[in-house]
Amino acid sequence: MKLLIANRAYSSWSLRGWLAAKLSMLPFTCVVVPMDTPEWTARLSEIPSGKVPVLWDGGEPVWDSMAILMWLADKGGHDRFWPRDLHARRLAYAISAEMHAGFQALRSGCPMNLKMRFPAFAATAPAAVMADVARIDALWCEARGRFGEQLDEPYLFGHFSGADIMYAPVVFRVAHYGLPLSDVARAYADSMLAHPWMQEWAAAARAEDYPLDRYHVEGGMPL
Numbered sequence: 434m435k436l437l438i439a440n441r442a443y444s445s446w447s448l449r450g451w452l453a454a455k456l457s458m459l460p461f462t463c464v465v466v467p468m469d470t471p472e473w474t475a476r477l478s479e480i481p482s483g484k485v486p487v488l489w490d491g492g493e494p495v496w497d498s499m500a501i502l503m504w505l506a507d508k509g510g511h512d513r514f515w516p517r518d519l520h521a522r523r524l525a526y527a528i529s530a531e532m533h534a535g536f537q538a539l540r541s542g543c544p545m546n547l548k549m550r551f552p553a554f555a556a557t558a559p560a561a562v563m564a565d566v567a568r569i570d571a572l573w574c575e576a577r578g579r580f581g582e583q584l585d586e587p588y589l590f591g592h593f594s595g596a597d598i599m600y601a602p603v604v605f606r607v608a609h610y611g612l613p614l615s616d617v618a619r620a621y622a623d624s625m626l627a628h629p630w631m632q633e634w635a636a637a638a639r640a641e642d643y644p645l646d647r648y649h650v651e652g653g654m655p656l
């Protein structure tokens with residue numbers, strides 16, 4: 434399988450596709466195509482949606498991070514991707530879909546940028562961004578409180594799952610924009626930041642040499 438992604442520093446959807454490939458434990462190669470280059474334009478034209486991530490499997494494309502996750506769960510095992518308990522699985526599906534389809538204010542107000550920090554952002558953050566953060570905090574607390582805390586591991590539903598994958602870019606945004614969280618949500622975010630795959634991604638993102646100004650927000654400080 435070959436996973437095509439964009440700049441690790443900026444492409445939150447690519448992060449989700451890559452984490453899904455890692456969680457599947459199936460062999461894959463990863464190709465980074467920097468955005469806004471002639472190669473980017475050429476590669477996008479080969480993808481049915483014109484967007485990354487795309488997973489090429491046996492020469493056939495699986496596009497969209499959610500479809501990649503579903504496909505790899507089919508191939509790699511649903512229990513690897515989703516909690517076994519049906520009530521937990523219901524909530525995991527619902528919060529993952531809510532992330533995939535929503536939180537527009539947070540997405541556009543705080544674009545993922547792993548090369549910079551925005552320490553002054555939270556003090557004057559738009560109300561709509563803070564409302565998204567509050568909703569996400571509540572979802573994380575519900576998952577941790579009802580299902581995650583009964584298990585040994587620190588992720589939303591105990592073991593690292595598809596729901597953690599969908600929220601992984603939010604964890605980076607919270608850290609880089611200094612967004613406020615409750616204690617339970619903060620503990621979860623810290624565990625995610627310490628996850629070896631998140632660390633691997635962040636280190637590779639910082640090492641990339643194709644900066645894009647359009648992902649910079651006022652008041653940014655380079656890392």
Ligand SMILES: N[C@@H](CCC(=O)N[C@@H](CS)C(=O)NCC(=O)O)C(=O)O
Nearest residue numbers: 444445446483484485486497498499
């Ligand atoms: N819903 C899609 C969104 C994918 C997306 O928007 N990808 C961006 C990069 S992060 C992209 O390829 N944009 C194409 C462009 O900028 O022309 C998913 O979940 O994969």
